[in-house]
Amino acid sequence: MIDRLANLGATTLAAFERLGRASVFLLVVLASCTSLLRRPSLLVKQLYSVGVQTLIIVIVAGLFVGMVMALQSYYGLVDFGAEDSVGVMVVLSLLRELGPVVTALLFAGRAGSALTAEIGLMKATEQLSGMEMMAVNPMQRVMAPRFxxxxxxxxxxxxxxxxxxxxxxxxxAVQMLGLDYGPFWSQPQAKVDLYDDLYNGIIKSLVFGVVAAWIAVFEGYDCVPTSEGLGQATTRTVVYSSLAVLFLDFILTALMFSK
Amino acid sequence: MTSRKIEILVGLFVAGAIAAFFMLAMKVSNMSSYSGGESYSLTANFDNIGGLKVRSPVSAGGVTIGRVSDIQYNSETYEAVIRMDIDAQYNRFPVDTAASILTSGLLGEQYVGLEPGAEEDYLKDGDVIDLTQSALVLEQIIGQFLYSQGDKKE
Incomplete structure (x- = not known):
């Protein structure tokens, strides 16, 4: 009984310890970001491996999500003779929710896991301590550009x-189901607001980007440097990022779109 | 892969994102209706504005010619005061123009409709529209209907 209580306490303390370390880590990484002004090539290289290589899956997923949304909302709305609203419905769902959230989930799976694995392997093969030996700050050289x-x-x-x-x-909607071209574009133009919808969606995705990149880089930096620990860290990155994104999405939606 | 190639691909990525943003802004949001051009403002007092909101359209003859820019409540006259920004090219509304709050469709959003009068003088920036008609509140209409039904029976 006492053992269980002790275990519980130890687990709780360990969780808070990790949270604390992650927060300190975030501050250090943010402070190190200024050094990238002198070495922008490091950032460009990471933009390639984090951004450009994620592009294919994002484009394919976006295309199919949009197509399914159009099909599904058409079947729902045609009963009410409101099929002209397919455009505005799809656009609003994409800009406000699906765009930022689905992209963040794909990002966590495609780029976040790769970041964790890469940094974790650097740690396991002692490249990070090697850098420190050569007076190269791994925070500036490795973590900041990736974050x-x-x-x-x-x-x-x-x-x-x-x-x-x-x-x-x-x-x-227009080519396959034969809806009219006019209302598909004009209804969103009347109902979608540049600031309320488009900008808020972008702010959302920025927040998700900070959280997903933070979790991915921290899990790699903090992993147990064994093959097993590396695998666990990669899994944790995907699970924690996805949960954090979904949770934050609820809060941000409640804050932004509650009129 | 050479760093030049990487830089080109990253550049394409950023350019693609900017193009996507502009496509969304121009094609599917109301940015094109932010005229950004000259406009002048008119004020009107209403007893009840119903569900009118800031940035609701102002239209004349069904054409959107401006937007509601401000809604306030005057606690001395007990009236709602709304300010509208009208596109400067529509500057020939007579001073006896009437403003009413209408609903687009049966359950659509509310907008301000302007009905031009017959005077020779035109409204200028900052003028007040005197002839106004409040929004129809569904509960009041139903209430009046029920009372009128009750009166008939007696």
């Missing part, structure tokens, strides 16, 4: 996701 690349890539990816999704919806 910043994640933060920059997320809004860009989410914007592309939404745009491709709208195109997919257009293909299905």
């Amino acid at each position: 910043l690349a994640g933060v920059i890539s997320m809004p860009l990816l989410a914007t592309i996701f939404s745009a491709v999704g709208v195109l997919g919806a257009y293909l299905v």
Whole structure:
């Protein structure tokens, strides 16, 4: 009985310890980001591996999400003779929710796990301590460019996701289902607000980018440097990022769109 | 992969995202209706504005010519005071123009409709529209209907 209580206490304390370490880590990484002004090539390289390589999956997912949304909302709305609203419905869902959230989930799976594995392997093969031996700060050299690349890539990816999704919806609604071209574009133009919808969606994806990149880089930096620990850290990255994104999405939606 | 190639791909990625943003902004949001051009403001007092909101459209003859820019309540006259920004190219509304709050469709959103009068003088920036008609509140209409039904029976 006492053992169990002790265990519980130890687990709780360990959880808070990790949270504390993660917070300190975030501050250090943020402070190290300024050093990238002198070495922008490091950031560009990470933008490639974090952003550009995630682009394919984001485009394909966006296209199909938009197509399915158009099809599904058409079947729902046609009974009420409101099929002209397919455009505005798809656009609003994409800009406000699906664009940022689905992109963040894909980002956590595709880029976040890769970041954790890469940094974890650097730690396991003692490359990070090797850098310190050579007076190279791994925070500036390894963590900051990866973190910043994640933060920059997320809004860009989410914007592309939404745009491709709208195109997919257009293909299905106008080309396949034969809806009129006019209301598909004009209804969103009347109902979608540049600030309330488009900008808030981008702010959302920026927040998700910070959280997903933070979790991915921290899990890699903090992993147990064995093959097993590396695997667990990669899994944790995907699970924690996805949960954090879904939870934050609820809070942000409640804050932004509650009129 | 050479760093030049990487830089080109990253550049394409950023350019693609900016293009996507502009496509969303121009094609599916109301940015194109932010005229950004010249406008002048008119004020009107209503007893009841119903569900009118800031940025609701102002239209004349069904054409959107401006937007509601401000809604306030005057606690001395007990009236709602709304300010509208009208596109400067529509500057020939007579001073006896009437403003009413209408609903688009049966359950649609509310907007301000302007009905031009016949005077020779035109409304200028900052003028007040005197002829106003409040929004129809569904509960009041139903209430009046029920009372009128009750009166008939007696």
